[in-house]
Each structure stands twice: as C-alpha cells, then as structure tokens.
Amino acid sequence: MSKLVIVGTVAFDALETPFGKTDKILGGSASYIGLSASQFKVESAIVSVVGGDFPQSYLDIFSNRGIDISSIEIIKKGKTFFWSGRYHNNMNNRDTLVTELNVLENFQPIVPESYKDAKILVLGNLHPAVQSSVLDQMEEASTLVILDTMNFWMDHTLDALIEVIKRVDVITINDEEARQLTGEHSLVVAAKTIHAMGPEYVVIKKGEHGALLFNEGRMFSAPAMPLESVFDPTGAGDTFAGGFAGFLSQSENVNFESMKKAVIYGSTLASFCVEKFGTERLESLKQEEISQRLKAFKELTQFEIELTS
Amino acid sequence: MSKLVIVGTVAFDALETPFGKTDKILGGSASYIGLSASQFKVESAIVSVVGGDFPQSYLDIFSNRGIDISSIEIIKKGKTFFWSGRYHNNMNNRDTLVTELNVLENFQPIVPESYKDAKILVLGNLHPAVQSSVLDQMEEASTLVILDTMNFWMDHTLDALIEVIKRVDVITINDEEARQLTGEHSLVVAAKTIHAMGPEYVVIKKGEHGALLFNEGRMFSAPAMPLESVFDPTGAGDTFAGGFAGFLSQSENVNFESMKKAVIYGSTLASFCVEKFGTERLESLKQEEISQRLKAFKELTQFEIELTS
Numbered sequence: 031m032s033k034l035v036i037v038g039t040v041a042f043d044a045l046e047t048p049f050g051k052t053d054k055i056l057g058g059s060a061s062y063i064g065l066s067a068s069q070f071k072v073e074s075a076i077v078s079v080v081g082g083d084f085p086q087s088y089l090d091i092f093s094n095r096g097i098d099i100s101s102i103e104i105i106k107k108g109k110t111f112f113w114s115g116r117y118h119n120n121m122n123n124r125d126t127l128v129t130e131l132n133v134l135e136n137f138q139p140i141v142p143e144s145y146k147d148a149k150i151l152v153l154g155n156l157h158p159a160v161q162s163s164v165l166d167q168m169e170e171a172s173t174l175v176i177l178d179t180m181n182f183w184m185d186h187t188l189d190a191l192i193e194v195i196k197r198v199d200v201i202t203i204n205d206e207e208a209r210q211l212t213g214e215h216s217l218v219v220a221a222k223t224i225h226a227m228g229p230e231y232v233v234i235k236k237g238e239h240g241a242l243l244f245n246e247g248r249m250f251s252a253p254a255m256p257l258e259s260v261f262d263p264t265g266a267g268d269t270f271a272g273g274f275a276g277f278l279s280q281s282e283n284v285n286f287e288s289m290k291k292a293v294i295y296g297s298t299l300a301s302f303c304v305e306k307f308g309t310e311r312l313e314s315l316k317q318e319e320i321s322q323r324l325k326a327f328k329e330l331t332q333f334e335i336e337l338t339s
Numbered sequence: 340m341s342k343l344v345i346v347g348t349v350a351f352d353a354l355e356t357p358f359g360k361t362d363k364i365l366g367g368s369a370s371y372i373g374l375s376a377s378q379f380k381v382e383s384a385i386v387s388v389v390g391g392d393f394p395q396s397y398l399d400i401f402s403n404r405g406i407d408i409s410s411i412e413i414i415k416k417g418k419t420f421f422w423s424g425r426y427h428n429n430m431n432n433r434d435t436l437v438t439e440l441n442v443l444e445n446f447q448p449i450v451p452e453s454y455k456d457a458k459i460l461v462l463g464n465l466h467p468a469v470q471s472s473v474l475d476q477m478e479e480a481s482t483l484v485i486l487d488t489m490n491f492w493m494d495h496t497l498d499a500l501i502e503v504i505k506r507v508d509v510i511t512i513n514d515e516e517a518r519q520l521t522g523e524h525s526l527v528v529a530a531k532t533i534h535a536m537g538p539e540y541v542v543i544k545k546g547e548h549g550a551l552l553f554n555e556g557r558m559f560s561a562p563a564m565p566l567e568s569v570f571d572p573t574g575a576g577d578t579f580a581g582g583f584a585g586f587l588s589q590s591e592n593v594n595f596e597s598m599k600k601a602v603i604y605g606s607t608l609a610s611f612c613v614e615k616f617g618t619e620r621l622e623s624l625k626q627e628e629i630s631q632r633l634k635a636f637k638e639l640t641q642f643e644i645e646l647t648s
Contacts, residue, residue, distance in 0.1 A: 119524070120524060121524070215428070215429060216565075216566065216568055216569070217565055218565045218566060218567045219567055219568075239545065239548040240548075240560075240562070242565060248638070249565055249638075249639055250638075250639060250640075250642070251549075251562040251565070251639050251640055253560040253562065256525075256526055256527045256551060256558055257525065257527060258525055258527045258528055259525055259528075260525070287643075290642045291643075291644055294644060321646060324644060324646055325646055328644065328646070329557070329558075329559075330558055330559060330560050331559075331560055331640055331641075331642075332640075332641060332642075333559070333599045333640075334596075334600075335600055335603060335633060335637065337630060337633055
C-alpha cells in the first residue's frame with residue numbers, strides 16, 4: 031500500500047448551527063483529512079499535537095480506522111487546541127467565538143522516518159513556516175505535496191505563505207481566498223496566477239457550489255452534491271482534501287485524469303461530512319454508501335451530447 | 340420545423356460595468372431569448388411591444404436571424420421600455436438606475452394564430468397576470484410552457500405569480516429567488532416545494548455557479564463555463580432560457596434526458612452572452628463556436644469512474 035502522511039491540527043471544536051450545538055468534540059484539519067482518506071487502501075499517519083486533556087477514545091477513532099497515530103505528540107501538561115464557532119442561518123458564514131491555540135503554539139511537526147518517502151504528503155491548514163519545516167524533512171522529490179491554507183495566513187504571514195506555495199504540487203484553496211491571494215476576481219485568472227506561483231495543480235473549493243481543478247490550461251468542474259439539509263459544514267473542505275489525497279494514494283498514476291476522479295471522490299466524501307456534527311458521519315461511513323453516492327454524482331453530472339464538429 | 344413562441348420584453352438597456360458603459364442598446368428578455376434560440380432549427384416568433392423610437396435596424400437583427408417579428412407591436416407615439424443598470428466590481432450585484440416602463444405598461448400580448456399550437460412557449464419575465472393572459476390564448480395542451488420570473492413579482496404580485504406558476508411545465512428561476520419564493524434555504528427542498536406548486540421541471544439558475552435541473556426526485560447539475568473575464572452579465576439568464584428552449588424545440592422527445600442536454604445548451608449559449616455588451620456576442624455567434632464550447636463543456640464535466648457496486 032502507498033503511504034500518505036497528513037500534517038495538521040487535531041483539536042477540540044465546539045459548534046453551533048441552526049440545528050443545535052455541541053460541547054467540545056473531535057475537530058481539526060488532520061482529523062477530517064485522516065478519517066476521509068482512511069476510506070481508501072492506504073497506509074496513513076497523522077502528524078500532530080494534542081494536550082493531556084485529549085481523550086484516548088478520540089485517538090482510538092483514528093486507530094480503529096487504521097491510521098498510524100504514533101506521531102500525534104501528547105503534551106501531558108498542555109491543553110489541546112480549541113476552536114469554537116457559530117454558523118449563521120445560511121450556513122455559508124460563521125463567527126469564530128473562541129480560538130485557543132494551546133499546544134499548537136509551539137508545534138514542531140516531526141515526520142516519522144518511515145513516512146519520509148511517502149507517496150503523498152498533505153499539509154493541512156497550519157502556519158506556513160511550519161508547513162515549510164515539514165517539507166524540509168521529506169526525502170523523495172517524487173512525493174506529491176498537497177497544501178491547504180486559509181485567509182488568516184494571507185493576512186498575517188503572506189511572505190511565508192508564498193514561500194511554501196512555491197514548493198508544493200497541489201494547492202486547495204477556497205474561492206474567496208484565491209481571489210484574496212491573487213487580487214483577481216475571475217477564478218480562471220486567479221488559478222493561472224497561483225499556478226505561476228508554483229503549484230502544478232490548483233483546486234478551488236466553492237463550498238455548496240463544488241470545486242474547480244486547474245492544470246496548465248485544462249479545467250474540470252465538480253458540483254457539490256445538492257442536499258436537503260446541511261447539518262454542519264465544519265471540516266467539509268478538509269474532508270474534501272482527505273478524499274482527494276486518499277484516492278490519489280491508491281491511484282496508479284498521478285495526472286490530470288486521476289486528479290479529476292480525486293476531485294469527485296473528495297466531493298463525495300465532503301457531502302457526507304456535512305450531514306452530521308463534526309466527524310460523526312465520517313466515523314460511521316461505509317464503502318457501500320460511498321459507492322451509492324458516487325453513482326448519484328454520475329447521474330448528477332453526466333450527459334450525452336453528440337458533437338458534430 | 341417546430342414552432343417556438345417567445346413572449347417578453349424588447350427594450351433599450353443602458354449598461355455600466357467595470358469595463359465600460361453603453362448608451363441605449365438592444366435589450367429585453369425576449370431579445371436575448373429569441374437570439375439565443377435562433378441558433379437552433381426552429382420556427383420562432385417574438386410577441387412584444389416597442390415604441391416609435393425603436394430603430395428598424397434592431398428589428399432587422401431579429402429578422403436576419405429568422406425570427407418572426409410580425410407580433411412585435413409598434414406603438415408609434417409611445418416610447419420603448421428602458422432599463423439602466425450599473426454592475427458592481429464583482430459582477431454579481433447590480434443597481435438599477437432607471438426603469439421606464441413606457442409602452443410596456445399597457446402591454447397586452449396577442450399570440451398569432453399560427454403559433455397557438457406551438458411546440459414550446461417561453462414566457463419571459465413579465466407581470467404574471469400578463470403571462471397568464473398568454474396561456475389563455477394557447478390551444479394545445481401539448482405545448483410545453485417555460486416560465487421565467489423574478490423577485491419583483493414575488494414582492495408585489497405574489498398571488499398572480501402563484502397562479503401562473505400552477506399552469507406551467509418548466510420554471511426557470513435564480514437561486515435567491517427560489518429561496519425567497521419558498522422560504523427554504525436548501526435548493527433541493529426549494530425545488531421540491533416549487534414542483535408541488537405546479538411545474539414538472541424546475542431549473543434553478545446560479546449565475547457563475549451554473550444551473551440545477553430538478554424533476555421528480557431526479558437532479559442534474561451543469562456548471563457555468565469558467566471564463567477569464569465576464570464583460571457584461573446582462574441577459575445571461577434569458578440567453579440560458581433561449582438556448583434551453585431552442586434545443587428542446589428541435590429535440591424529438593421532451594423528457595429528463597433531453598432537458599439535461601437543454602441545460603447544457605443553455606449554459607453554453609449563456610457563456611457567450613457575457614463576453615460582450617448586451618446582445619452583441621449573440622448576434623455574431625457561429626455554429627462552429629457553439630460546437631467548440633460544447634466540447635469544452637464535456638471536457639469540463641465528464642469523468643470516468645467505474646462503480647464497483
């Protein structure tokens with residue numbers, strides 16, 4: 031099996047949506063990416079940090095899904111990164127209520143020896159200098175590096191962000207962030223601009239409107255599955271990245287065609303994520319359910335038009 | 340050839356976008372619908388009204404595209420409907436600067452005898468009572484009726500709007516309007532609610548995010564073609580409706596499969612509309628260009644995933 035290493039946050043989230051609220055539950059970018067990718071035939075590890083307050087039962091969730099957790103550092107005297115947010119009625123906007131970095135503040139990820147030649151590295155949303163420090167540890171130029179980031183780093187550490195973007199193969203970024211990063215309104219032009227910054231592949235996530243994949247003048251568009259209700263959008267973007275990376279890990283070739291499929295798998299996984307609070311839906315997700323939804327994705331998007339010229 | 344009758348506005352528009360501004364140019368829902376549908380093998384007529392100030396050269400644009408203009412009433416002493424708007428930098432929002440109804444105020448559309456058995460009737464955006472009066476004139480239950488409307492009528496003449504919605508087969512409506520009409524945020528639920536109001540097919544237009552087609556539990560999603568620049572979004576929704584109706588006019592069967600193709604053709608035509616001011620791009624549009632863009636649409640959306648179960 032191919033190796034996939036995921037560097038990102040493992041956290042507590044407390045969420046409020048129009049449908050209810052939670053106390054501290056399992057959250058963090060690496061949690062969503064890992065659980066999503068665990069649906070594929072891949073040997074995966076999470077590199078992260080938590081505090082002594084982090085329950086074993088949450089770690090067991092990862093282990094039970096076959097994820098190597100030996101590189102999730104536990105700082106006994108520290109507290110786990112905590113984020114709390116409240117979604118507006120439209121589910122597209124949210125307010126951050128609390129951000130306590132805690133053990134994340136001094137997080138220095140260490141990639142385990144056995145994963146330094148991983149087929150795929152996913153750099154979940156973190157300080158871009160920390161993301162760069164992970165790249166320094168990798169040993170094989172053939173490792174496909176997928177970077178996720180957000181507007182916070184554009185606002186506060188733009189130079190470091192530009193440095194890490196230079197070094198990655200794939201960037202996943204949401205539409206408004208792509209516009210902010212490039213100053214371009216057209217996503218086609220924004221993707222070209224980001225492409226010129228380094229990444230060969232640019233994936234622009236549009237939330238309920240799906241995702242766009244760009245590569246050297248080629249484009250692919252995948253919708254999000256239209257749903258009757260979105261219960262909690264937290265982690266949908268990370269779940270997308272996890273499905274995307276998971277599919278590529280087990281894919282023989284990494285090229286535009288496999289990336290297209292990876293986008294569809296990413297969208298499929300993300301469509302489950304939003305059905306329940308936090309990681310709950312991902313934890314119970316079965317292969318048959320994924321197959322069913324892939325079928326629905328095909329029906330949603332595929333058409334037959336004969337081209338005469 | 341099948342007959343298509345289009346009832347809507349023929350107007351003057353004055354537009355301001357970040358790229359420039361126009362004096363009074365050809366506008367109106369029926370103009371865009373007609374020009375777009377004229378790309379298909381169909382016998383079409385526009386039913387509308389203009390004033391004595393409306394130039395023959397604009398009428399010639401329709402005639403030259405094979406559109407029957409004998410039901411565009413010319414009120415010599417009246418003035419043509421005039422709308423002026425200014426787009427914001429993001430192109431998604433616009434302010435109406437001027438609306439002068441003029442001859443439109445007393446418009447009583449009369450469907451010509453030879454079109455009372457048309458295969459397809461498109462009711463462009465108009466007062467819903469006026470739209471109903473057109474339906475009263477049609478003679479064949481087999482006529483497929485496509486209705487377009489907007490939030491203005493929801494705000495001011497909701498009862499009349501609900502009455503006409505009851506009587507149509509297909510409604511095209513934008514996402515925010517679908518939400519306003521139904522009070523439902525989820526477009527899946529909104530479409531179900533509208534379906535229950537009457538229309539067998541519900542098309543939700545999402546602007547730069549494409550369109551969704553709903554029919555009895557089935558869904559189809561088409562993206563908008565991502566473009567380097569959107570010069571002027573005016574008329575894109577009507578152009579979509581025109582391409583949609585034009586394709587269905589020449590299609591042997593009217594069912595979910597042909598509707599899917601119609602949505603793709605609608606999106607294709609709309610993607611040209613926004614490339615220049617007003618109807619300019621539609622006037623010069625060639626079949627080869629449409630074929631090329633359909634090919635691009637296939638590349639943009641089609642993928643191969645083997646389903647194992």
